[in-house]
Amino acid sequence: MAMDNAKFEVYKDSKGEYRFRLKAPNGEIIAASEGYTSKQACLNGIDAIKKYALNANVEEV
Secondary structure (H helix, E strand, C coil): CCCCCCEEEEEECCCCCEEEEEECCCCCEEEECCCECCHHHHHHHHHHHHHHHHHCCCCCC
């Protein structure tokens, strides 16, 4: 089930690294990324989430 109006926000952190966070429609942060050295790498991370998350398994480790 896709969330209407959820959004990815891309920003630079205090170290100058690019990060993204996924926000629910109510503004709550539901996922946050690692730091990336380039904006393109950060956008690639978002694309990977979009591509693989719908079919990802949940595993307890």
